[in-house]
Amino acid sequence: MLRFVIRRIYYGVFVLLGVITLVFFLFNILPGDPARMMLGQRADMTSVDAINRELGLDAPAYMQYLRFLNDLSPVSIHNIETPESLWYPDSAKYAPFVELSSIGKTQIILKKPYLRRSYQSKRKVSEILAQAFPNTMLLATVSMGFAVIVSIFIGILTAIHKDSFFDRASLFVSVLGMSLPSFFAAILMAWLFAYVLADYTGLRMFGSLYTVDDFGRGEYLDLKNIILPAITLGIRPLAIIIELTRSSMLEVLSQDYIRTARSKGLTERRVIYRHGLRNALNPIVTTVSGWFASLMAGAVFVEYIFDWKGIGVVIVDGLEKYDFPVVMGAVLFIAVLLVIINIFVDIIYAWLDPRVKLT
16 A cells, blocks of 8 residues: 555656646746736836846746746755855745755755745735635535535436436436536526525625625635535536436446345345445546545636635636736645545545555
8 A cells, every 4th residue: 555655646746747847837938027016017127127136037947947846845955155045045935944954055954845925915825825725625525525415316316216207307407517617607696596586595796785795705604605605616516426326326236246136135225325336436436536626726716706715716816916926836736636636536446446456
């Protein structure tokens, strides 16, 4: 098991290196002057040049890339001779850190990855993401929990009652859910429950009774704030998992060992849940993990429409303001999440199906 995990981490590091390289060069060819974003369009050239030197933007692209890698690496190399150097281990950037080795002018330290600072707020990007991530995690967990529980239950029923009215009705609902874009579903849900049914729900999209806390923005978390965005975000994975559970269960229930289990006199419930569902879960786990990673990454449109202060809103704000460090940090954070979730999914595969080898 340990060898398997190490191998997956090894592959994950190379994936992350590719993402880092792509993100760095992509955002470095985009239009926009960070110095003028920080100082304003009327800033004089002397101030602009000073900011560019401070950020290291006057250095060649390859030097900026190496410094970017050094900032992101938990183990980094620094020059301790010149405090004005961009390679100096500035405590304002890297603290807290632990010195691992020091050879002459070179110091090797162990630190948290440094994702730079926001051009607009001057806050560390890591602090911005740390503030937004719990909200996104809560929304994604509730959405995925709702989708998995409801969809697996319905998928099992449709497999048992194949070609019934319930089966056809669930197929119609699934196709409708899969074809409904998240941003349109969010607008539709907000319009329906906060405008058409406002007198019954207590939510107000327009008028004096509207409060900013209705759609998730507020000083505290409340159950009513998460219901609409969670259901909206869970519609598409719910529709997909229903059909996947149905097809996987139908395939498993046609196998010889299921007929053998029934011939031994096992109850139908035991056959379905003990022998059928467990062997049908592999493709479902793949889908659930992929969707959960996507939701954890931040459902941008849903969070933005419901004003749910998660990573999605952070990304939109960063793109609107050309705040590249924030967007780059969010993208890299998403990549790390995907790699970690994929490793856990591979381990779950082996637990669900002994035929899967940890290689």
